[in-house]
Amino acid sequence: MGAHDAAEIPEALGSFLAALSLGLGFNATVVVIGTTLLGLAAGAVGAFMLLRKRALMSDALSHATLPGVALAFLLGVALETDPRALPLLLAGATATSVLGVLAVQGITRASRIREDAAIGIVLSVFFGFGVVLLSYIQALPQGGQAGLKTFILGQTAAMRVPDAELIGAVALCALLVCALLYHPFRLVCFDADYGRVVGLPVTLVDLALMGLIVVVTVIGLKAVGLIMVVALVIVPAAAARFWTERMARFVPLSALFGGVAGWIGAARSASLPRLPAGAVIVLVAGVVFVLSFLFAPARGVLADAWRRLRLRLVTVRDHFLRAAFEQLEAAGTGAAGSFALADIAEDRGWSARHAGWIARWMAARGFAAHLPDGRMHLTPTGREAAQRVTRAHRLWEQLLLVQGAGRIGQAHRSADLVEHVLSPAMVAALEAELAARGATAQPMPPAPERSRQP
């Protein structure tokens, strides 16, 4: 951040905010709107691509556009028209990227090379060819490849109003098609075979999806460049995936993330021309991704860790309570009696230190309390909870034994895993099941005779 540190920042911030509110002059506004629409379309199409497990198809596609752009430029030179006219270049890009898609599908269908390898082959061959063509064009007298290199990295600042209008209009059409074909797309993403059975033209639907991704990639070329248009397709969808398990929310959310990235990124780079727009757009999307990755409540990492921790705590609590209950039962002192922590630790295979932590935690939660003589006893809450979990454990054991589980050891191991998640409703169902099999569910079934666990 060298030269523009002190004086420019407030001004830059001002114009950034102005661009966010679309007050940065007509040209910038059109560019920002065009890029936002592009982001929306890319996010929506990317959502389907992610579910179809074809996220990197856009990678092959975007690299395959390069020879098309170069060939179109050469054609323009040969026909003596403006070789840098965007429609001409985009038409060339479309042609070779369609060829690229067909090549990937041809390779995977005709041989046993898998899709990822096919994508890699097509990508490197097409892009290599494109680079060769570019270096040939550079040697031409018509001013070299300066305009073409922006297709690799993208340059929103170089986008003219007609370009932005073209991009925005096409993106809008792509969004419309997404909305219209939402149901067939959804079916193909989740269960293409089922779709085939119910008479959906799966190949055709897939082709439509591929068409959309070609369209989005091609119009994204000018704005964000061929490498980062991949990000615009994948990143918003991957970010949205953390937030929801429902398709009807996932697709709009992905589109929204893409749109936000396009909007903020384009506005930011409109106010600071030194920042490459494509990169800023991708970084905004990246921030959205990282935030979703960490904090999304549905599948985010922190939420996940919290759920796992809670399950572990519940497991430990249940094991402590049941061990205590069984100690008291064996001692015959009744539920109000006292027990030694060391016995529980031995029963569960806990180290003394570990058991000490658990005992302190159980005391803090009000399930058990330390007695002056160093032993422990269960509080009324703890007694109730211990009774519940022990009963669930034994009912499950009993059911498995009635059903013919081979050894009591197996039934015990299974019950050990299951007792923590048996809700009252499931316990009731267990009782009914046992009754149906001629066994009575007692208030507290006796512990089955069992040898010590290995």
Next chain:
Amino acid sequence: MTGLDLETFLRIDLPGGLSAMLACLACGVLGNFLVLRKQSLMGDALSHAVLPGLVAGFLVSGSRSTGPMMLGAIAAALLATVLIQAARRLARLESGAAMGVVFSILFALGLVMLEQSHARDVDLDVDCVLSGQLETILWLAASGWGSLADPAALAELPRQLVALAGMNLAVALFVAIFWRALKLTSFDPDFATALGFRAHRFELVLMLLIAAACVAAFEAVGSILVIAMLICPAATARLLTDRYGVQMALAAGISAATG
């Protein structure tokens, strides 16, 4: 062959040709595991992900010499590898999406760093990764066949060539030592885990090795060729055989011949 021709061959053609062959060999061998693991696009992902490392290497060292930039590239490649594995396991993304997310974000980061730094003004040669610098790998100390046995001349061997040779040695050792483990984890990681094998950790080591080999090869032959050489020999061999050992040998042969 006249003395002058021999000298030119040793100085210019041999190091370049040998580097290309070694680069292709390492990629061809490692590529087998990527293709079998359905992660063929790792090379592509890495070639983009090294950009921030290149720029950082340049910024830290302040010079355009390739040494620090390549160190940065290796660091970035290793980071990308770890991030991709993390995205696959923690975020439960399929591997294609995980690669796409990681490499595109890293690439964008690299671009912004490039534009924001002074690097822009000195025209940092990012293309050195794109197409490689095979023609700059020269062995100027060579004067005849005798130089091949002369320690002083051998010490002047191009750094890239030495790095690639070391890389190949490391790859060969790794494959020889962990052959069974590689087979097992490539075909059925879940089964390997069930056998008590730490498939995930092992995979990470493999991926880190691939990242290092890729960066060494980028410098010599360029990223496009690396992407191709990671996939094409293995895919070709896959078409020719169903046996793992044969597949490896074929892929190595094909790639060395191409190089």
